[in-house]
Amino acid sequence: MVVIGFVSIISQSLLIYELTSVFYGNELCLGIILASWLFWMAVGSLVAGFCGGNPARGALLWRLPIFNGLSQESGFHRFIFSQIIVSILLPLTIIFIKMFRVFLHIPVGELIGYHVMVISIPLLTAPLGIVIGAQFTLGYRLYSQVMKETSLAAGKVYLYDAIGDVFGGFAFGFIFVNFFNSLTTAFYTAIINVFCGTMILLLCSRKIFLVAICIICLSANVYGVLNADRLMNYTTSLNWKGFSVVKNAFSKYGNLTVVKIGNLYNFYCNSVLAFTIPQQLDSEELIHFPLLQTPQVKQVLILGGAVAGGLKETLKYPEAEIYYVELDPALIKTAKKYIPKEDIDSLDNPRVKNIHGDGRLFVKRWQGKPFDALIVNIGNPSTAEHNRFYTLEFFEEAKRILKPQGIISLSVRSNENYLGENMLQFNGCIYHTLQQIFPSIILIPGDELTLIASSISGYMSIEPYILVERLKQRGIETRFVNEYYLPYRFCPERIGYLRESLEGIVPKINHDLYPVCYYFDIALWVEEFSQGSEGLFNLLSGVKTWHLILVAVLVALIPWLVFRRKRVFISTGMFISGCGGMVIEIVLIIGFQILFGYIYHLIGIIIAGFMLGIAGGTWWMNSRIDRIQNRMGVYSLLQIAIALYLFLIPAIFLGLRVISDEFWVQAVICILFPILTAMAGILVGLIFPLANRIYSDFTKDTGNVGGIMYALDLGGACVGLLIASVLTIPVLGITQTSMVFGVLNLLVGISTMIVAAQRE
Numbered sequence: 001m002v003v004i005g006f007v008s009i010i011s012q013s014l015l016i017y018e019l020t021s022v023f024y025g026n027e028l029c030l031g032i033i034l035a036s037w038l039f040w041m042a043v044g045s046l047v048a049g050f051c052g053g054n055p056a057r058g059a060l061l062w063r064l065p066i067f068n069g070l071s072q073e074s075g076f077h078r079f080i081f082s083q084i085i086v087s088i089l090l091p092l093t094i095i096f097i098k099m100f101r102v103f104l105h106i107p108v109g110e111l112i113g114y115h116v117m118v119i120s121i122p123l124l125t126a127p128l129g130i131v132i133g134a135q136f137t138l139g140y141r142l143y144s145q146v147m148k149e150t151s152l153a154a155g156k157v158y159l160y161d162a163i164g165d166v167f168g169g170f171a172f173g174f175i176f177v178n179f180f181n182s183l184t185t186a187f188y189t190a191i192i193n194v195f196c197g198t199m200i201l202l203l204c205s206r207k208i209f210l211v212a213i214c215i216i217c218l219s220a221n222v223y224g225v226l227n228a229d230r231l232m233n234y235t236t237s238l239n240w241k242g243f244s245v246v247k248n249a250f251s252k253y254g255n256l257t258v259v260k261i262g263n264l265y266n267f268y269c270n271s272v273l274a275f276t277i278p279q280q281l282d283s284e285e286l287i288h289f290p291l292l293q294t295p296q297v298k299q300v301l302i303l304g305g306a307v308a309g310g311l312k313e314t315l316k317y318p319e320a321e322i323y324y325v326e327l328d329p330a331l332i333k334t335a336k337k338y339i340p341k342e343d344i345d346s347l348d349n350p351r352v353k354n355i356h357g358d359g360r361l362f363v364k365r366w367q368g369k370p371f372d373a374l375i376v377n378i379g380n381p382s383t384a385e386h387n388r389f390y391t392l393e394f395f396e397e398a399k400r401i402l403k404p405q406g407i408i409s410l411s412v413r414s415n416e417n418y419l420g421e422n423m424l425q426f427n428g429c430i431y432h433t434l435q436q437i438f439p440s441i442i443l444i445p446g447d448e449l450t451l452i453a454s455s456i457s458g459y460m461s462i463e464p465y466i467l468v469e470r471l472k473q474r475g476i477e478t479r480f481v482n483e484y485y486l487p488y489r490f491c492p493e494r495i496g497y498l499r500e501s502l503e504g505i506v507p508k509i510n511h512d513l514y515p516v517c518y519y520f521d522i523a524l525w526v527e528e529f530s531q532g533s534e535g536l537f538n539l540l541s542g543v544k545t546w547h548l549i550l551v552a553v554l555v556a557l558i559p560w561l562v563f564r565r566k567r568v569f570i571s572t573g574m575f576i577s578g579c580g581g582m583v584i585e586i587v588l589i590i591g592f593q594i595l596f597g598y599i600y601h602l603i604g605i606i607i608a609g610f611m612l613g614i615a616g617g618t619w620w621m622n623s624r625i626d627r628i629q630n631r632m633g634v635y636s637l638l639q640i641a642i643a644l645y646l647f648l649i650p651a652i653f654l655g656l657r658v659i660s661d662e663f664w665v666q667a668v669i670c671i672l673f674p675i676l677t678a679m680a681g682i683l684v685g686l687i688f689p690l691a692n693r694i695y696s697d698f699t700k701d702t703g704n705v706g707g708i709m710y711a712l713d714l715g716g717a718c719v720g721l722l723i724a725s726v727l728t729i730p731v732l733g734i735t736q737t738s739m740v741f742g743v744l745n746l747l748v749g750i751s752t753m754i755v756a757a758q759r760e
Helices: 002-022 026-053 055-063 076-099 101-104 114-149 155-178 182-204 209-226 227-239 280-291 310-316 329-335 340-349 359-364 394-401 421-437 462-473 492-503 515-529 533-540 545-563 566-596 600-627 631-656 660-695 704-731 732-759
Strands: 244-251 254-263 264-269 272-277 299-303 320-326 352-356 371-376 400-412 438-443 448-454
Touching: 002 026, 002 076, 002 182, 002 600, 026 114, 076 114, 076 209, 076 227, 101 114, 114 394, 114 515, 114 704, 155 182, 155 310, 155 600, 155 660, 182 209, 182 227, 182 394, 209 227, 227 299, 244 329, 244 566, 254 329, 254 448, 264 329, 264 352, 264 371, 280 400, 280 448, 299 310, 310 320, 310 545, 310 660, 320 329, 320 515, 320 566, 320 600, 329 352, 340 352, 340 359, 352 545, 359 394, 359 600, 371 394, 394 400, 400 421, 421 438, 421 448, 421 492, 421 515, 438 492, 515 704, 545 704, 545 732, 566 631, 566 660, 566 732, 600 660, 600 704, 631 660, 631 732, 660 704, 704 732
Parallel strands: 299 320, 299 371, 320 352, 371 400
Antiparallel strands: 244 254, 254 264, 264 272, 400 448, 438 448
16 A cells, blocks of 8 residues: 555656646646646545445446456455556556647647646546545555454554655655656566565565566556657657757746747747747837836846846946846756857956846845846746736835846737736736835836836836937947837837726735636636636625535535434545545645745655655554544544644745745745645544544445545545636635635534534
């Protein structure tokens, strides 16, 4: 069971890493991936229990041709066979995901529509998820038979599975993600899995049929490890068929591919175009539009995307000292091989300070001289990580490091001449949020809306002749931004129309813990690929906190109004506890990303922390469960504890917002974060064996209790994850999400407590 947990967590982490590379890697995508994985594991657990608990149904399954030679009575052989299937499915699933665009004839660089994502992710995760979910029930039944235990078996199997999860999470986070590509990781994991099964088989059974399959599977995966790099290159060549791929690079932040087309080099991050070299026009607009709005250019901060010409343009200002912050050092290292020599010289210029790290944390920590200009060039607020550069809190931090007449510049997607409702809300949200801190804003319409803002409007101008005069006075030579191009971009009529449109909407302010802007970005993505679906997103954007609290009350009342049986309260409690535990985990992941930057490369460690807590909680409850007299009373108190933890999370984030020192940031991420996730795991770990024991007291079919409880736990986690990532976090914010799910767990806990106080 330890190996099953190990394989399960690495499989889950690999699927997250690969699927977010293929699809639009925002929190909606992450939520669908995790929810699909949990759903299929729950299905697998239920199916295995369904077939195992009824001999007639089980016989139908095990008589399939693929299972010839396996006796129905031998749960041991079924368990080993499931390990073999996982060792085959894991590498095949990763290969299939890498070939997904080829199969659907979707060119690289083209965003995949959300409807394709919603259908494809569950299908891609189904085979592996179902088999791994079934392994828990198979392992539980086998353990019960071998150890002659029933009531405690589920809790002990859950503990062993959680221990494996911990080892798998740390192995992925510290070893696999840093030293191996995803295919090599999949093959190594499959080897560990099938080797363990082979050893057990040789020691306990030596059934020739299964031993032969194990040896074949082991050999195939060893061959896969030896040829993983060639296989990776082959899948890449198929994805980029017709293109000249000159470089593939991998880092903990994603996949980077460089494609040559004529004299141009296109850089793709996770199959999405990041920038092109050379891009003279974009670089001139990025730098000169904002720097012409400040009276002097002595100190400039650029966050992201200046390697392809932006630094060269900034260095044209003779007094400029430039701080350039880029998150992924692999991007700079790779770009240096293909950018022109003058751009390489710009990177190495003594007036340029290259910083590898998170731009938001750099702004928060800055204690030096104030800047004349801050240029934000990190892309659209399509994720919670990027959204944090467009929030009220970030703009407050930016104002602190700027001179009184200093400017901040940022660009987001837009339309040049007409703004639809979703685009209007998206652009308007950023405009009104920026205006709260910087009252004077210049708008430059286009396919990208550029906003240049300052606290003081005295020097800022949209008059083309004034901007041309400033270029001449400063001796700046440009190819595109000149007396002919500036009147086109600074057209008074289009600027006036855009400002009037943005001023006319009801403003929504974008906050760190209320990331509404990235919800509008998702709505735009949906609108682009699926006409008609935008109505659903507009409807969801109108959901209020009290609507969901009312739903929570109704859910808590269902056991009272419909069933009124104690075991129904136990089942409901297990489902809601799984829901609450997963919401705590996803809220912590998104909240820490908002506060401290990109953390998805730590996903294995995050999950390991959660599972470590589950292992500890399960072990403690297993060792003391026989001493507990009022088990339902304790069960209800644990549900209430989950609710209290959810209520506490917003206060934790408010306290952590003030941390900016590098040492303490790393301490929080590496120590406090795992502790907080482990605490949530402890609560879920305490509840699971207790729920199994109580439920077993109310049913005669104790052999299926473990599978049922496991499925309810995973099902609740799946539902909570979907609701939180798709609806409540972007629409209501992290604080309200914690409140809604806290109320739900609190009400269910109180209901269970009332039932526990009643007589049988």
